[in-house]
Amino acid sequence: xxxxxxxxxxxITMLVGSTAAPAFAYDPPETYSPWQGESDIYADANxxxxxxxxxxxxxxxxVAFDAANDTYEHQTVFYNYDNTAxxxxxxxWWQTDMPDPYQxxxxxxxxxVAGNPNEYDITVGTFDxxxxxxxxxxxxxxxxxxxxxxxxFYKISGQSGYTTCPSLWCVLGEGTAIYIPYxxxxxxxxxxxxxxxxxxxxxxxxxxxxxxxVNDWGxxxxxxxxxxxxxxxxxxxxxxxxxxxxxxDNTSIDYDVNVYNDAGAIVAxxxxxxxxxxxxxxxxxxxxxxxxxxxxxxxxxxIQYQILPYNDCNC
Amino acid sequence: MRKGNLMLSxxxxxxxxxxxxxxxxxxxxLSRAATWTTPAKMSLNERMENATAELNAMRAAPExxxxxxxxxxxxxxxxxxxxxxxxxxxxxxxMYHSYTGSHTHMGGYVxxxxxxxxDALNAYDASMKTGIQxxxxxxxxxxxxxxxIVANQAPDDKEALENQKALNAIKVxxxxxxxxxxxxSANGLQVYGVQLIGRNKDIxxxxxxxxxxxxxxxxxxxxxxxxPILPAGGNQ
Numbered sequence: 001x002x003x004x005x006x007x008x009x010x011x012i013t014m015l016v017g018s019t020a021a022p023a024f025a026y027d028p029p030e031t032y033s034p035w036q037g038e039s040d041i042y043a044d045a046n047x048x049x050x051x052x053x054x055x056x057x058x059x060x061x062x063v064a065f066d067a068a069n070d071t072y073e074h075q076t077v078f079y080n081y082d083n084t085a086x087x088x089x090x091x092x093w094w095q096t097d098m099p100d101p102y103q104x105x106x107x108x109x110x111x112x113v114a115g116n117p118n119e120y121d122i123t124v125g126t127f128d129x130x131x132x133x134x135x136x137x138x139x140x141x142x143x144x145x146x147x148x149x150x151x152x153f154y155k156i157s158g159q160s161g162y163t164t165c166p167s168l169w170c171v172l173g174e175g176t177a178i179y180i181p182y183x184x185x186x187x188x189x190x191x192x193x194x195x196x197x198x199x200x201x202x203x204x205x206x207x208x209x210x211x212x213x214v215n216d217w218g219x220x221x222x223x224x225x226x227x228x229x230x231x232x233x234x235x236x237x238x239x240x241x242x243x244x245x246x247x248x249d250n251t252s253i254d255y256d257v258n259v260y261n262d263a264g265a266i267v268a269x270x271x272x273x274x275x276x277x278x279x280x281x282x283x284x285x286x287x288x289x290x291x292x293x294x295x296x297x298x299x300x301x302x303i304q305y306q307i308l309p310y311n312d313c314n315c
Numbered sequence: 316m317r318k319g320n321l322m323l324s325x326x327x328x329x330x331x332x333x334x335x336x337x338x339x340x341x342x343x344x345l346s347r348a349a350t351w352t353t354p355a356k357m358s359l360n361e362r363m364e365n366a367t368a369e370l371n372a373m374r375a376a377p378e379x380x381x382x383x384x385x386x387x388x389x390x391x392x393x394x395x396x397x398x399x400x401x402x403x404x405x406x407x408x409x410m411y412h413s414y415t416g417s418h419t420h421m422g423g424y425v426x427x428x429x430x431x432x433x434d435a436l437n438a439y440d441a442s443m444k445t446g447i448q449x450x451x452x453x454x455x456x457x458x459x460x461x462x463x464i465v466a467n468q469a470p471d472d473k474e475a476l477e478n479q480k481a482l483n484a485i486k487v488x489x490x491x492x493x494x495x496x497x498x499x500s501a502n503g504l505q506v507y508g509v510q511l512i513g514r515n516k517d518i519x520x521x522x523x524x525x526x527x528x529x530x531x532x533x534x535x536x537x538x539x540x541x542x543p544i545l546p547a548g549g550n551q
Contacts, residue, residue, distance in 0.1 A: 048442075092438065093438075097418045211473070
């Protein structure tokens with residue numbers, strides 16, 4: 001333990017000593033986030049618990065990574081503020097097809113030095129994200145050690161970072177993008193939960209809108225006061241569609257959402273005050289629809305919103 | 316602990332706290348200068364030469380403790396790993412497996428404190444079989460989902476081409492995983508390296524085994540690779 005801590009402190013000292021007066025500039029999330037992915041957190045027929053994550057980078061994405069010392073981590077994070085985390089650690093087994101991979105540890109999370117002891121992340125990362133190939137499905141599979149909890153909140157996020165040495169203790173997070181947020185009603189274990197990250201330009205209510213399916217999360221940022229994000233989806237049979245939008249936890253930032261039919265008429269909307277997540281529903285006939293996310297006031301280009309059109313059957 | 320060392324430790328801890336204080340306050344993690352660079356990674360030959368130098372240094376300090384990454388000359392079964400590492404004053408912390416099809420699939424097992432090498436390998440083996448089957452099931456499910464999307468999309472759908480690419484890609488992944496399953500079924504768990512902690516003289520003894528290709532000290536040398544050296548020729 002002491003040797004590891006000493007090694008880590010040496011690495012930090014080297015890092016700080018090497019970066020006098022740095023110019024910090026976070027990579028925008030769209031430059032490292034996978035374009036789409038899927039999360040499956042489940043217990044198999046043998047009672048073993050797993051997190052299986054899939055990621056797909058589109059050509060032209062992941063431009064943030066260079067060949068020097070960048071890292072990318074895809075994280076399954078279990079909420080444990082109420083001691084109900086569905087998992088807090090791995091049994092040990094993991095596999096991925098990401099290049100130069102590693103399984104991260106909880107060591108510094110538990111001491112609150114890095115990470116959060118109330119948010120247990122099960123993470124597989126890559127020391128060489130510049131070698132990720134666009135248009136290839138990547139996955140990570142980690143066997144989880146079950147807890148006594150039957151369910152818990154979870155979130156899926158991606159973290160860009162960098163390393164100063166080839167050791168797990170030297171990977172430092174730089175930017176984090178949330179693809180699936182903690183949300184009441186969506187708890188682990190949960191299967192077949194897809195996500196998509198916005199693909200600019202998606203600023204108009206037409207073919208430029210980002211395609212999403214009912215029951216899939218869409219994630220993006222409002223990067224300026226005039227930025228708008230359009231998503232579109234299809235309803236294949238008349239039904240009630242519910243909408244959730246997770247917004248930055250900041251009362252000075254007020255994102256609103258409108259839902260339009262193909263003719264451009266508003267059929268549903270969420271216009272709560274800043275810092276409040278939107279939740280509303282509408283009975284929609286068969287058709288094609290648009291979701292518009294925009295700033296009523298304020299914005300933060302580094303913190304995502306997440307939008308989810310869904311139905312009760314998840315079908 | 317000597318007073319001087321204690322003060323140094325306290326100072327380093329304070330520095331660490333300040334650093335991570337910034338991390339916590341930023342909410343995004345500590346960022347870096349746009350011009351941050353590190354030396355390029357070592358080539359295989361450079362890595363092997365470096366391993367030789369490190370082994371010599373460990374020979375010169377036999378009682379010091381190190382963390383070392385051991386790469387095997389090929390993929391080794393459980394019996395070999397047990398025979399190599401049991402009854403040595405060494406703690407195995409990680410073990411590694413790999414399969415190369417169209418893509419390279421890598422993974423490992425983190426050994427629990429107090430877990431014997433044999434027990435760890437048995438647990439590793441059991442999880443390997445289940446894990447691969449689960450991954451095949453996931454890839455199959457994704458393929459069927461994409462097939463449905465592609466079948467139902469309009470030809471001029473703005474994401475039609477991307478969806479077709481995604482479908483083509485998942486078929487490659489599925490095929491790889493099925494091949495890996497066949498390989499494991501035929502050969503059992505195959506390990507190509509381990510990470511261990513112990514006295515240098517015990518690590519050097521492992522390096523003397525003809526089946527090891529390299530023993531490297533895990534240090535803050537950013538020029539090294541990250542996992543054990545993959546055996547040449549892939550999975551035979």
